[in-house]
Amino acid sequence: MKILLMEDELHLRQNIKKFLTIKGYKVDDFENGEQLLKYANLHDYDCMILDVNTPEIDGFEVLEYIRENDILTPTIFISALTDVEKVLKAFELGAADYLKKPFDLAELEARMLRTNPKKSINSYIRLDENFNYNLQNRTLLKNEIPSKLSSIQKKFLYLLIKNQNKLVTFDMLRDYVWDGKEISHGTILSTTRDLKKTLPDSFIQNVKGEGYIGVIQTIK
Structure with a gap:
């Protein structure tokens, strides 16, 4: 909210x-x-x-x-x-x-x-034992404390969350995260690498040559 x-x-x-x-x-x-x-x-x-x-x-x-x-x-x-x-x-x-x-x-x-x-209702998505994502205000929480993310990182993560367990292609990332601008593949890789540092180890999974999947597993 x-x-x-x-x-x-x-x-x-x-x-x-x-x-x-x-x-x-x-x-x-x-x-x-x-x-x-x-x-x-x-x-x-x-x-x-x-x-x-x-x-x-x-x-x-x-x-x-x-x-x-x-x-x-x-x-x-x-x-x-x-x-x-x-x-x-x-x-x-x-x-x-x-x-x-x-x-x-x-x-x-x-x-x-x-x-x-x-x-x-259903505002929070649990990523693992320590991480939650508030879908309404697009905030990543680690142990209930908001994580500091750049605007690009926030958009990147939101796209992965909204398409959880589905492929997010490099073109989708360019269109949504960078507003359709022509950015290099290296920029995407660098952003992904930095974002991974703030997330559970297994959340962002690479699909070689295509893009990424934000994997959310059922937590008992």
Whole structure:
């Protein structure tokens, strides 16, 4: 899942982002609504977490704008406000949930998944005892910690995962990973070699002269 987070309290924003990132989510965070509306691609998220009281443009105004533009992404408000009228306003604007501060980060994740259950089902593909792949945010996890991959490596791995146990040809790699550019065979070999260093030993298997297979075996 890809998450949009708006929270003006720096320490809380950092803690939420760190927690969700470790859990395998991709998080774009913003301090206030003005910054969010200027830089975020609002169509690119599975869930939005918005603080109510932020400088310049607050959470309510952000959600109003989002809904006026027919963006129906599930949204959770987080706030220290306990005023019933504020809570009711959040739901009137189309919020999926309202979480009062202070809260446990595990509860935030649980509420987040509840707003978008389809995104939490079958999201993880187990590669071996130590490695998992989050298909929704295209993240490789080793012992639950996200691995650092380049954009090319991420696209390469995603293509192998999506075609697991099937041949991915060199032409398929050029078309998807390098956007159809004329790159040398050596570039593909070099990328494969570097990617193998971050994966289980038996995952990428070479098919001589044709391409590669990402092998995922059933793990009992």
